[in-house]
Structure formats: C-alpha cells, structure tokens
Amino acid sequence: MRGRTGPYDAKQESVHDMSDQPQPQQPEQGWAPREPEAAAAPEAPGASGGEKPKKPKRPKRTGWRRIIPTWRMTLGGVVVLVALLIGAFYLGYSLVKIPPANALATKQSNVYLYADGTQLARDGEVNRENVGLDQVSANAQHAVLAAEDRDFFSESAVDPKAMVRAAWNTATGKGTQSGSTITQQYVKNYYLGQEQTVTRKVKEFFISIKLDREESKSQILEGYLNTSYFGRNAYGIQAAAQAYYGKDAVDLDAGRGAYLAALLNAPSEYDVVAHPENKAAAVARWNYVLDGMVKKGWLTQSARTGMKFPMPKEATASTSMSGQRGYIVTAIKDYLATNKIIDADTLEAGGYRITTTLQKSKQDAFVKAVNDQLMSKLDKKSRKVDNYVRAGGASVDPKTGQIVAMYGGIDYVKQYTNGATRGDFQVGSTFKPFVLASAIQNGSQTQDGQTITPNTYYDGTDKRPVEGWSGGSYAPENEDGVSYGDITVRTATDKSVNSVYAQMAVDVGPAKIKQTAIDLGIPADTPDLTATPSIALGPSTASVLDMAEAYATLANHGQRHTYTMISKITKDGTDQVKLPAQKTTRAVSRESADTTTNVLESVVDNGTATAAQGADRPAAGKTGTAEKDTAAWFAGYTPDLATVVSVMGQNPTTAAHEPLYGAMGLQRVNGGGAPAEIWAQFTKAALKGTEASDFDLQLQDGAETVAPPSIQPSQPSTTDGQDNGGTTTTGGQTDQGQTQGGTTDGGTTDGGTTGGTTTTDGGTTTTGGTTGTTTDGSTTTTGGTTGTTTDGTTTTGGTTGTTTDGTTGGTTTGGTTAGPQSTARKKE
Numbered sequence: 001m002r003g004r005t006g007p008y009d010a011k012q013e014s015v016h017d018m019s020d021q022p023q024p025q026q027p028e029q030g031w032a033p034r035e036p037e038a039a040a041a042p043e044a045p046g047a048s049g050g051e052k053p054k055k056p057k058r059p060k061r062t063g064w065r066r067i068i069p070t071w072r073m074t075l076g077g078v079v080v081l082v083a084l085l086i087g088a089f090y091l092g093y094s095l096v097k098i099p100p101a102n103a104l105a106t107k108q109s110n111v112y113l114y115a116d117g118t119q120l121a122r123d124g125e126v127n128r129e130n131v132g133l134d135q136v137s138a139n140a141q142h143a144v145l146a147a148e149d150r151d152f153f154s155e156s157a158v159d160p161k162a163m164v165r166a167a168w169n170t171a172t173g174k175g176t177q178s179g180s181t182i183t184q185q186y187v188k189n190y191y192l193g194q195e196q197t198v199t200r201k202v203k204e205f206f207i208s209i210k211l212d213r214e215e216s217k218s219q220i221l222e223g224y225l226n227t228s229y230f231g232r233n234a235y236g237i238q239a240a241a242q243a244y245y246g247k248d249a250v251d252l253d254a255g256r257g258a259y260l261a262a263l264l265n266a267p268s269e270y271d272v273v274a275h276p277e278n279k280a281a282a283v284a285r286w287n288y289v290l291d292g293m294v295k296k297g298w299l300t301q302s303a304r305t306g307m308k309f310p311m312p313k314e315a316t317a318s319t320s321m322s323g324q325r326g327y328i329v330t331a332i333k334d335y336l337a338t339n340k341i342i343d344a345d346t347l348e349a350g351g352y353r354i355t356t357t358l359q360k361s362k363q364d365a366f367v368k369a370v371n372d373q374l375m376s377k378l379d380k381k382s383r384k385v386d387n388y389v390r391a392g393g394a395s396v397d398p399k400t401g402q403i404v405a406m407y408g409g410i411d412y413v414k415q416y417t418n419g420a421t422r423g424d425f426q427v428g429s430t431f432k433p434f435v436l437a438s439a440i441q442n443g444s445q446t447q448d449g450q451t452i453t454p455n456t457y458y459d460g461t462d463k464r465p466v467e468g469w470s471g472g473s474y475a476p477e478n479e480d481g482v483s484y485g486d487i488t489v490r491t492a493t494d495k496s497v498n499s500v501y502a503q504m505a506v507d508v509g510p511a512k513i514k515q516t517a518i519d520l521g522i523p524a525d526t527p528d529l530t531a532t533p534s535i536a537l538g539p540s541t542a543s544v545l546d547m548a549e550a551y552a553t554l555a556n557h558g559q560r561h562t563y564t565m566i567s568k569i570t571k572d573g574t575d576q577v578k579l580p581a582q583k584t585t586r587a588v589s590r591e592s593a594d595t596t597t598n599v600l601e602s603v604v605d606n607g608t609a610t611a612a613q614g615a616d617r618p619a620a621g622k623t624g625t626a627e628k629d630t631a632a633w634f635a636g637y638t639p640d641l642a643t644v645v646s647v648m649g650q651n652p653t654t655a656a657h658e659p660l661y662g663a664m665g666l667q668r669v670n671g672g673g674a675p676a677e678i679w680a681q682f683t684k685a686a687l688k689g690t691e692a693s694d695f696d697l698q699l700q701d702g703a704e705t706v707a708p709p710s711i712q713p714s715q716p717s718t719t720d721g722q723d724n725g726g727t728t729t730t731g732g733q734t735d736q737g738q739t740q741g742g743t744t745d746g747g748t749t750d751g752g753t754t755g756g757t758t759t760t761d762g763g764t765t766t767t768g769g770t771t772g773t774t775t776d777g778s779t780t781t782t783g784g785t786t787g788t789t790t791d792g793t794t795t796t797g798g799t800t801g802t803t804t805d806g807t808t809g810g811t812t813t814g815g816t817t818a819g820p821q822s823t824a825r826k827k828e
Contacts, residue, residue: 105190105227108350109239112329114360115404115567119242121325124350127243128235131573133222136237136249140257142299144225144237146292147261147285149182153217156181156209182224183212189227225249230260231267232315238573244312254299255310258289273315283309320413324367327408327418331545332356334421335565339580342569352577355568357402365685366393366405373677374647375410377664388649388658392419392544393678395643395686398552401561401582403545404641405686415652423526423543425631425648425657428624429496430547430671431517431538433554433596435505436489438516440700441592444508452489452507453700454599455707458500460484460492466533469506474533476502479625484710491709493599494607496623498537505536519587521549521560538624544644551635552642554600555620557698558593560585594697601695604636608672612636614680617692621679623671630657634675639693641683645675 069077109124133141145152180188187207211220230240240260241249252260262285263270270282286309293299321329332354336342342352370391378386393407409415438444439452447468450456462483465475476498478484484497492500505513510531518524522542529540542550545563553560562583569577587593600620604612608623612634621636635644647669649658660669 108235110347110350110352110354112325112332113353113355114358114363115356116360117355118360120356120358120360121321121329123321123329126235126350127233127239128226128350129238129242129353129573130226130236130351131238131249133218133225135573136222136225137252137257139254139299140237140241140249140252140260141221141225142293142296143254143257143261143289144264145182145221146258146296146298147264147289148185150292150296152182152221156212183220186220186224186227187211189229190223228264229267230263231271243315245310246313253310254290254293254303255286255307258286258293259310259312261289262286271312271315273312322413323411324363324406324408326412326416327420328356328358328406330412330418331406331408331421332565341566341577341579351572353570353573354566356565357404357567358406358565359404362395362405362682362686366395366407366682369678369682369685370407373681374664374674377674379665383662383665385649385658385660385662386664388651388660389663390415390417390419390648390650391646391678392422392648393643393645393682394420394545394548395641395682396548396552396563397640398555398561398637398642399640401549401552401563401584402567403548403563403565405643405682406545407645417650419646419648420544423541423546425541425646426528426539426626427542427547428538428626428631428633428671429498429501430622430624430633430635430644431540432493432496432501432536432624433600433622434517434520434522434550435501435508435513435536436493436599437520437554437588437592437596438513439504439508440595441516441588442508442512444504444512446507447503451702452504453702454488454490454493454595455702455705456489457486457707458489458492458503460487460495460497460500460710462499464499464503466503466506469533471532474502475499476534476537487710488707490599490602490706493622494603494709496608501536502533505533510535516588517550519560519585520553521563521587522546539627544646547633547635548642548644551621551637551644553587554593554596555637555639555642556593557590557696558586558588560587590698591700594695595700595703597695598697598699598703600636608670609634609636609676611672611676612680612683614677615683615687617683617687618694619683620695621676623676625670628657629659629661629668629670632660632669632671632673632675634671634679636676636679636683638683638687639695640687640690643679643683645678645682647674 107124107126108128108130109122109126111122111129112120114120149155191207215223226236226238228237229235230237230243232240232243234240234243237252237260238249240263241247241252241256244260244263245252245256247256259282262282265285266281269275269278270285272279272282290299290304290307294301294304320326333344333347336347337344370393374389374391378389380386390409391407392409393405394403395405396403406420408418408420436454444452446452446456446458460478460483462478462481463475465473478498479496484492484495484500487495487497487500489500489504491497510533513535514529514531517529517540522529522540523546526546527541529535529542549560549563552563560583564582566579569579571577597620600622601618603609603623604619604621609621612619612621615638617638619636619638621634624633624635625631626633629649631646631648633644633646635642637643647660647663649660649663650656651658661667663669664674666673
C-alpha cells in the first residue's frame with residue numbers, strides 16, 4: 001500500500017479494493033495539505049459521489065472588531081425593537097383609558113353679577129370661569145396659538161417636530177416654547193396633573209392620541225383655554241382677563257391677548273405688576289407672541305407696528321366674601337336651593353354665572369344710609385350696648401317682586417349672620433297692618449256687630465282684657481302703660497295701641513289673620529306665627545326679607561309677586577339654567593290692601609313714623625318693637641319701593657338677644673328712630689331722579705272719611721232742678737255729637753242717654769237723637785235732638801221739648817264734627 005499524507009478513509013479503501021473496475025490514476029506527487037474546514041466543506045455540484053462541495057467557514061473576528069455588531073445583528077435588533085415598540089404602542093393604547101377630569105380641572109368659581117352685568121362677587125377657592133370658544137376673542141385665541149403651538153390645527157396630537165423646535169428656539173435665544181402640543185398640555189391640565197414623572201408622560205402620550213381621535217381641535221383648544229393657569233389665582237382665560245384687565249375674554253384685543261398668552265410660559269414671573277424687575281423679559285415674550293401672530297397671518301404688520309405694551313391693572317385682593325358680598329352670596333345660595341333651581345353640591349362644583357336683580361346704585365345707597373344713620377353714631381369703646389347693634393334690610397320693587405337691594409350687616413367676615421334673612425327676632429307691631437287687612441278682607445265685625453273700618457272705635461285702655469276669646473285671659477299692656485280711652489282704629493294704628501289690636505284680633509279671628517299674613521308673603525312655618533290674640537302684637541319671627549315681600553304686596557294693591565333675586569343663570573358660559581316661573585297671586589282684595597295703606601299713610605303723617613317723611617314723597621309704613629326692646633323695626637313703602645329695616649341687639653360672644661337700651665346714647669331705640677331714618681335716607685336716594693307719585697287707592701266703604709281720633713269715656717251727667725212754675729232748666733250736654741241727658745222743670749230727671757249710632761258715607765247726613773223723658777205727676781217732657789252734619793261744616797242741631805204742663809223743655813245744641821265721620825264704636 002502507498003503511503004498517504006491525507007486522512008485515511010477506510011470505507012473508501014475497502015470499496016476500491018473490492019472493485020473490478022479500473023481505478024482512477026492518482027497523482028504521483030503527495031497531496032497538498034488542506035484546512036480542516038475546507039475538507040469538511042460540501043463538494044461542488046458534479047463532484048464525485050454527487051455531493052456538494054462544503055463552503056468555507058468565515059474566519060473568526062478578532063480584536064476590536066469583535067465588539068462591533070454585524071449588519072445582520074443590527075438589522076435583527078432593529079426588527080426586534082420595532083416589533084417591541086409596535087407591541088408596546090398597541091398594548092399602551094389599549095390599556096390607557098381617557099380618565100375622568102381631575103378635581104382641580106373641573107373646580108370653578110361662581111360669578112355673581114348685579115342687574116347691570118357688573119361683577120358683584122366671586123366665590124370658590126379656584127378662580128375659574130369656563131367659557132365657550134365663541135366667548136374668547138379671535139385675537140386672544142390666535143395669541144395663545146402663537147405662543148404655544150402655531151401649527152395646532154394642522155399637526156397631530158403628538159408632534160415630535162414641536163419638541164425639536166422648542167429645543168432649538170430655546171437654544172438659539174428665540175424664546176422658550178413648550179415641547180408639548182396644546183393637546184398634550186390640555187391632557188396634563190385636565191386629566192392628569194403637573195407632576196414630572198415618566199408614568200405621567202406615558203399616560204399623557206396615549207391619552208393625547210385618543211383624545212385627538214374623539215374631540216375636534218376646537219374642543220381641545222376651548223378646554224385648554226379654560227384649564228390653563230395665568231397667575232393671580234386665575235384659572236382659564238376668562239378669569240385671567242378679569243384679573244389682569246377687568247374685561248371679559250370676548251373683549252380682549254391683540255395686545256392684551258398677547259400678554260395673557262405670554263403669561264402661560266411663566267405666570268408668576270411675567271406679572272409685571274408683582275415683579276416689575278421682570279418686565280423686560282415679559283415684554284420680550286409679548287413681542288415674540290405678536291410676531292408669531294404676524295407670521296401666521298393672524299395680525300397685520302400695520303396693526304403690529306407701534307403697538308404699545310398693555311400694562312395690566314393693579315392686582316386686587318380676592319373679592320372673597322367681605323362687606324355685603326358674603327351676605328348676598330349666601331342668600332342667593334339659599335334661594336337657589338330652597339326653590340330647587342340648583343342644589344348645594346352642584347353649585348359647589350362651580351361654573352355658574354348668576355345675574356341677580358340687585359341694583360348697584362341702590363345697594364350702595366342702602367349701605368350708606370345704615371352707616372350714616374346708625375353705625376356712625378355708635379361708640380363701641382364707651383358704650384357696651386353699642387357692641388350689640390346689628391342691622392338688616394331689604395328692598396323690593398312691588399310691581400315685580402324683584403329684590404333691588406339688601407343689607408346683611410356691617411361685614412360678612414366680622415358678622416356672619418345675615419340680618420336680612422335671619423328669622424329669630426320678633427317683628428313686633430309691624431305685624432298689625434296684617435290684622436287690619438284681614439279684618440277688611442273678611443268683613444269682620446266688633447263684638448256688638450259693627451263692621452270694622454279705620455273709623456271704628458275701640459277701647460284703648462291699658463291692660464284691658466280681651467272679650468270673646470275662650471282660650472283664657474289675655475290683657476296686653478300698651479307701650480309705657482298708656483290708656484287712651486275710646487279711639488278709632490286709625491288712631492290706634494298711629495299710636496300702635498296693643499289693647500285695641502288684641503281685641504281686634506279676637507274679633508277677626510286669629511286663624512284668619514294668620515292665613516292673611518301667609519297670603520301676603522309670610523312663610524307658613526314662621527316661628528311663633530300662632531292663631532291666638534297675641535298674633536296681633538307680632539311675636540312671630542319673620543325675616544326682614546319676608547316682611548318686605550308682605551309689605552310689597554300691600555303696596556301693589558294686594559297683588560303678590562313672590563320675591564326673586566335672580567334674573568338669569570348660565571353654566572360654563574353657554575347653557576342657560578331654567579328659572580321657575582314667578583308666581584303672582586291675589587293675596588287680599590284691593591280695597592283691603594288700599595285701605596290698610598291709607599291708614600299706614602297716617603302713621604307716617606301723624607303717628608310714630610314721622611321720620612319717614614324724610615323720603616320727600618308719599619309714604620306708608622309701620623313701626624315695631626320686639627319684646628324687651630331687643631329689636632326695632634320700620635316697614636314702609638312708596639308706590640315704587642317697599643323696604644324694611646330692622647335694628648337688632650345680639651351679644652357678639654354668646655349670640656344671645658340683648659336689649660338696646662342706651663344704644664347710640666339714646667334711652668330707647670324704637671322703630672321711629674334709626675330704622676325709619678335709615679328707611680327715609682335710602683328711599684330718597686334710591687328713587688332720586690324719579691317722579692314722586694301718589695298712592696292710587698280704592699278704599700273700603702266708610703273709610704274715605706276720618707273720624708275724630710278719640711272719645712273720652714262717657715260719664716252720665718244730671719242737673720237737679722226745681723219746679724218754680726214756668727221755669728225752664730236746660731240740662732242737655734253734647735260730646736262729639738253724643739247728647740247726654742237732660743232735666744225739665746217739675747221734678748228731678750235722671751238723664752237717660754241714648755247714643756245714636758249712625759254711619760256717615762261721604763256727604764250723607766248724620767242724625768243723632770237723644771230722648772230724655774221725665775214724668776212729674778201728669779207732666780211729661782220729651783226732648784228730641786237732631787244734629788245734622790255735612791262735609792267739613794259745623795251744624796247746630798235744634799232740640800224741641802214738648803211739655804204737657806205748660807212748660808217748655810230745654811234746648812240742646814248738637815255736636816260739632818270735622819268732616820263726615822263714623823260714630824260707630826265698640827261698647828264695653
């Protein structure tokens with residue numbers, strides 16, 4: 001066997017030895033050495049045995065080349081990375097949902113406006129008022145886009161170019177710009193938060209993409225404008241426009257809009273009022289915004305040229321609830337909840353723009369009147385009682401029921417309780433007109449069947465027990481214990497006589513009086529509004545506002561408008577909240593209301609409320625005092641305005657009701673003092689510039705005339721005479737048209753007096769007859785008295801006595817009256 005230098009193949013050797021076929025000639029020289037890898041490589045096609053030649057292996061990489069990935073590795077890595085990214089995108093897209101808005105984003109303040117649209121107050125910790133995009137000027141919209149995202153309407157929700165552009169602008173000094181799109185910023189403001197975390201950024205990314213598919217660009221821009229922070233505690237462009245310029249967003253011009261847009265970049269730093277040292281930077285940012293507007297075609301170069309920086313106004317302290325604001329806002333919230341317009345929780349979420357019926361000029365006049373006539377006269381250091389003084393007031397337009405002014409107290413942050421709406425002080429004698437109105441409305445009569453009119457006489461004796469009441473003894477005391485004798489209802493009202501009105505309450509029926517008060521406007525659930533004779537003296541604790549509504553009903557001839565404080569409500573600047581229809585009802589007849597007004601005019605002209613004449617126009621009203629003088633009231637009206645004022649005493653520490661003896665240095669505080677004086681000053685100022693008008697009254701029959709104010713208690717009088725033959729003795733007496741007794745010659749006569757009871761209507765003749773009959777043996781004397789009275793004249797009534805014994809009876813002169821009158825009175 002020939003020696004071999006290559007590897008030995010036993011199989012091949014065996015095959016060749018056994019074959020009879022000639023074997024191929026082997027080379028004479030030895031085989032050249034081969035690399036093991038080459039020997040193992042498959043043979044090329046056509047090689048012996050049909051096997052493919054083996055491909056040589058790639059030499060191993062050594063040195064630094066080993067750390068560089070091959071192109072195959074790079075490609076594979078890219079493919080894997082893309083696959084992972086796609087998978088992660090779809091996984092994130094499917095897992096991340098658009099969440100509900102965060103609490104801060106939805107929290108808004110409510111804005112309260114006067115009737116003329118000027119701002120009254122703003123509540124809530126977050127100063128935000130959402131508005132629709134159509135309530136933001138185009139200039140302001142374009143300014144924000146120029147500042148934050150100039151390609152907003154053409155780009156996708158997430159724009160990598162914006163990030164690159166922002167970085168480049170910052171690096172080259174062209175102004176800083178957010179790397180996020182407006183959509184991303186809105187998502188951060190509205191759905192997420194301001195924390196700088198990877199998780200938040202990932203959520204922001206996916207929510208932005210989803211939101212861009214679900215909402216229009218305009219909707220997103222509107223949301224962004226309402227959620228962005230502008231400094232000065234102003235969230236949203238509407239709040240910012242008010243905070244910096246005192247304007248609504250719809251009224252922003254390009255210059256002001258550009259400044260607000262500039263604030264988005266650095267709200268606190270760019271407030272040039274708070275940080276004047278940063279004005280240069282703020283102006284540079286402002287210029288950047290305006291230049292962007294020009295570049296995008298949103299502002300002409302001519303308009304841009306020469307534009308001056310619009311300096312914002314001084315920052316003001318939060319409107320909060322100081323002064324009258326808190327009282328008014330609280331009253332409005334109660335009104336909305338009570339009338340089921342907006343519940344407390346919904347209102348708390350904010351976003352409402354509430355236009356009230358309050359008129360700023362009248363509101364200011366009310367505050368000034370209280371300050372001038374009451375607060376300026378207090379000396380809290382020298383007089384302890386002056387620290388107890390509180391005040392409340394409300395004014396209503398009787399023709400509409402709209403509240404035009406309200407006084408709640410000296411300052412809401414100092415005295416929390418609203419003096420206009422609290423219901424814990426007795427209304428006192430301001431309730432008495434409701435008794436009279438009820439008497440006329442129900443055609444009530446005295447105990448002896450006389451119809452109650454302003455000219456009906458009652459016994460005004462102090463502590464006189466009421467008659468006709470089965471509920472127990474009741475004998476109220478008159479003020480200062482004064483007894484008045486027999487006086488008319490009109491005079492009893494002028495002087496606020498308790499004994500008269502207590503009896504009248506029994507005559508009318510306490511239950512009927514209670515119902516009349518409710519019909520006029522006093523809530524049925526008012527504490528101590530009880531159907532007893534004491535109802536006439538005002539133990540009930542209606543609020544000032546409730547009393548104002550009731551008196552406004554009297555002023556409006558018995559037609560009641562339920563009071564209202566709201567004229568319009570919108571939500572988020574667009575949705576208008578439906579207000580309930582205002583109810584108008586007939587509370588009492590016109591004659592009942594107008595006759596009561598006629599009597600109350602007398603209180604102002606001649607009674608306890610003469611201070612109200614300071615209004616310089618026809619007025620009607622009634623004073624009142626609570627038990628122990630803890631409150632003094634005046635409730636009055638003109639044909640155009642019904643106003644109630646109460647001065648109350650309350651301990652600032654214990655909140656207990658306190659008497660007002662000695663307040664303002666006065667022995668007593670009564671309704672005819674500070675309350676009536678406040679009323680007069682306010683009414684005069686509130687109605688300044690309007691023509692004074694008289695009340696157009698339709699009175700109860702018999703009320704047109706005015707009876708004499710009083711009749712002194714009647715005392716029978718006798719004259720003892722002797723029969724001297726032919727001697728005539730005149731014994732007749734008259735008292736306000738009432739003739740008392742007489743004697744005739746021939747014996748002693750106990751003067752029998754018959755009080756003629758007649759009623760005068762207009763110019764109707766009144767005849768009062770007195771008959772005295774004396775019999776002396778066969779002698780009978782009859783004296784008849786006829787007194788005829790005409791309007792405004794004095795008439796002497798002649799008396800003819802006929803005697804059967806040749807003796808002529810005495811002559812009596814009839815009473816003198818001032819105009820037509822009613823002599824009807826209750827006999828006791």
